[in-house]
Amino acid sequence: MVADDGGRGSASRSARVRPYALTQGRTAPGHILFVETLVTTLDCEQGEESALDAGRRDMPEVRAIIVLCRGVRSVAEVSALLNLPLGVVRVLISDLAAQGRISVYQTAGDTGRPDRALLERLLGGLRRL
Amino acid sequence: MDYAGSEPGVAGLHVPPLAVPNQRRSDGTPPITSTKIVVSGGFGVGKTTLVASVSEIEPLTTESVMTVMSESTDRLDGLPDKTTTTVAMDFGRVTLESDLVLYLFGTPGQGRFQFMWDDLVRGAVGAIVMVDTRRVEECFPAIDYFERSGLPFVVAINMFDGSPMYEESDLRDALSLRPETPLIECDARNRRSSAEALAQVVVHALRMVGAR
Numbered sequence A: 001m002v003a004d005d006g007g008r009g010s011a012s013r014s015a016r017v018r019p020y021a022l023t024q025g026r027t028a029p030g031h032i033l034f035v036e037t038l039v040t041t042l043d044c045e046q047g048e049e050s051a052l053d054a055g056r057r058d059m060p061e062v063r064a065i066i067v068l069c070r071g072v073r074s075v076a077e078v079s080a081l082l083n084l085p086l087g088v089v090r091v092l093i094s095d096l097a098a099q100g101r102i103s104v105y106q107t108a109g110d111t112g113r114p115d116r117a118l119l120e121r122l123l124g125g126l127r128r129l
Numbered sequence B: 001m002d003y004a005g006s007e008p009g010v011a012g013l014h015v016p017p018l019a020v021p022n023q024r025r026s027d028g029t030p031p032i033t034s035t036k037i038v039v040s041g042g043f044g045v046g047k048t049t050l051v052a053s054v055s056e057i058e059p060l061t062t063e064s065v066m067t068v069m070s071e072s073t074d075r076l077d078g079l080p081d082k083t084t085t086t087v088a089m090d091f092g093r094v095t096l097e098s099d100l101v102l103y104l105f106g107t108p109g110q111g112r113f114q115f116m117w118d119d120l121v122r123g124a125v126g127a128i129v130m131v132d133t134r135r136v137e138e139c140f141p142a143i144d145y146f147e148r149s150g151l152p153f154v155v156a157i158n159m160f161d162g163s164p165m166y167e168e169s170d171l172r173d174a175l176s177l178r179p180e181t182p183l184i185e186c187d188a189r190n191r192r193s194s195a196e197a198l199a200q201v202v203v204h205a206l207r208m209v210g211a212r
């Protein structure tokens, strides 16, 4: 990913950004990223030092995703909580996944519709609410 | 196009991440599966209310940037105009088992939001189309769409004060529902009633799995 020095320290970044400027014009993610797809940051950056180094090369949006996804989050949550359009979040997460920095979960619907076993668990869960 | 985004990282970090099981997968992350149900219907029909009734978090809003073709009367060549707008969609989350989480997406029911539905229905369990009997025609685009896409869906009548009461058969006629499409009643303000409406979507999806 290209280094972004325009906004070192997110405070200096303009509040108005063209969404696709953040993704260098790419609009199609390489992974299946549904709105409900879960993602979580991988513990690959050992030690504070290297984490900081990696952090310096990242755009603020990417850093924010890495921090937010220390917990397990859906693509939609990342978009809502960081106030970034879904399309942008998909591309950024896809890049992070390709770099091995974020783990992308399979969803129940990755292969079409959720299967019978999952539907039965879902029904049980809803009826217990 | 621009969007007025606030600084990333400042909004909403108070929304807790998923509670996850203690087990770990080979990459060190916990096992967990997610899935979704779509909630659609006309303006003010109770979509957000239903999502909020069941969700374990305050409903969140996410935005998509969409390109719409609008029939233009201005253009001499008669081609549709292309414009971009931002569409908001709200959603909630409910953890049903330690490793199973359901997301609920509320989406506007107007036909011009179909691009968003294409994205939403992929992989979905099914959908609820909410209907206010005072304005039944507002749900037609959603019903048409889900029928065409083959997504299992149920139609839920949301009873408002002053809503006229109809016989089920009259409602089915007014909505031109297929015989297999379930028609239920629901009070979106009530958690039990909303959860049961969602359960009916799953029951219908199970029926359709059986029929495949």
Ligand SMILES: Nc1nc2c(ncn2[C@@H]2O[C@H](COP(=O)(O)OP(=O)(O)OP(=O)(O)O)[C@@H](O)[C@H]2O)c(=O)[nH]1
Binding pocket: B042, B043, B044, B045, B046, B047, B048, B049, B050, B106, B108, B158, B159, B160, B161, B186, B187, B188, B189
């Ligand atoms: N009587 C009654 N009122 C309801 C019910 N569900 C929602 N309402 C009320 O209807 C109003 C609109 O509900 P919302 O949940 O905001 O509807 P919506 O479909 O999300 O609306 P938009 O997103 O603006 O299209 C609110 O004032 C709710 O309190 C219901 O089941 N019964």
Ligand SMILES: [Mg+2]
Binding pocket: B047, B048, B049, B090, B106
């Ligand atoms: Mg709403």
